Amino acid sequence: MHILVTNDDGIDSPGIYALVHALRGVGKVSVVAPDRQQSAVGHALTVSSPLRATKIRRDGEMFGYAINGTPADCVKIGICALLEEKADLLVSGINHGSNTSKNILYSGTVSAATEGMMMGLPAIAVSLDSLDYRTDCTVAAEYAARIAAQYFDLQIPSDTILNLNVPALAKDQIKGFRLTRQGTSGWEDAYERRKDPMGREYFWLSGHYNSIDNDIDTDEGAMKAGYVSVTPVRYQLTNEDILRTIHLKE
């Protein structure tokens, strides 16, 4: 099995390093990842400027390509131009910080997996519930590798990715996998209004996260309860229910 790995924290992050090491036990691994942190880029593509690919070495060997672009750019350019042989599976992560509930829509980690799916590649997104870069990623990486190893037995449809969220717990405290649905938690947004040194007004996005999903059948509820949440995320966006009931006037 040939596994393409990317992320949105950048190729230097501890999360991708741990993931690559764990996945090498499952198959051949190629890395194409952003050259720097890409937060909340969603499914952005770079269309108006050129992309560069820089070979990065780690531990004395080729680790992967660093790209001056977004996670979705990395997947596209990896598949279209950089990989010498076809990949069988894409794994995106390990993200520092969970990607559950409404956050899925802003997540570069999840969007990289979505881009892989749109290009015909089965895909997994992996996030760890800690924003601290010092948090150990090896347990999350091991769970990601277990899903990668069994992926083709699970018969996931081609319009669906798997979104993993791993609690930041020691291995013996994790209760195992739990299949979940996307929750409904979200942000209470606010903007702080400030003045710059010239007296001109500017705004910073702030606000706080409202974690309302406690049901262990939701991504966030399961993760908070100590499970590795696995959500099948499908990009079939038509609301078929109302197609039958809505009546437009000309």
Next chain:
Amino acid sequence: MHILVTNDDGIDSPGIYALVHALRGVGKVSVVAPDRQQSAVGHALTVSSPLRATKIRRDGEMFGYAINGTPADCVKIGICALLEEKADLLVSGINHGSNTSKNILYSGTVSAATEGMMMGLPAIAVSLDSLDYRTDCTVAAEYAARIAAQYFDLQIPSDTILNLNVPALAKDQIKGFRLTRQGTSGWEDAYERRKDPMGREYFWLSGHYNSIDNDIDTDEGAMKAGYVSVTPVRYQLTNEDILRTIHLKE
């Protein structure tokens, strides 16, 4: 009715200008839009730098706020910080270029509508099937205004936006509204490999669009056949079907 208008082509584009004029026949209009073209930004948010809001005048009166951010930023900052009274409806557009089929996932225009929906605001995205900035937008604007005027009679659920795609045709050649589902057309991606003046390699995203949706019950098929396509797009991403059948091994 108070309508918040944004777009992804930037506040100077002819599309938003035509849209604002048409919507003034339906209600009070406030504009918060990017200060420049934002192509293929998807659902990106600006989290690592400050946002500025600049008042823009047109035709001798206040037209709206220009923001140094993405379409999703504009919706968030508009609702949270800039609008003096609560908006009832968000309309995003008119985009130059259609947003049908797989392109919905890359579209800043559609993502602005999605952001509105996530903040509790009913939302419509409007795109015109022409990349030429000289194409007349008044017909598309008129159709957008007709949907805005009847929006609250349509009883659209709160997890769903309406995605309009208007053919670039004269008014008397348009066959009227057609309710559609998201199509499956997409890009055949490619990257052009070039050398810069220093001899270093770089890549440009190129490729071509494969328009395979001819069924007039799809967004793209309807638009190509001369209809104003109206797709109810829902962000309920869990694949419920496989939740019941998938079996994870620990």
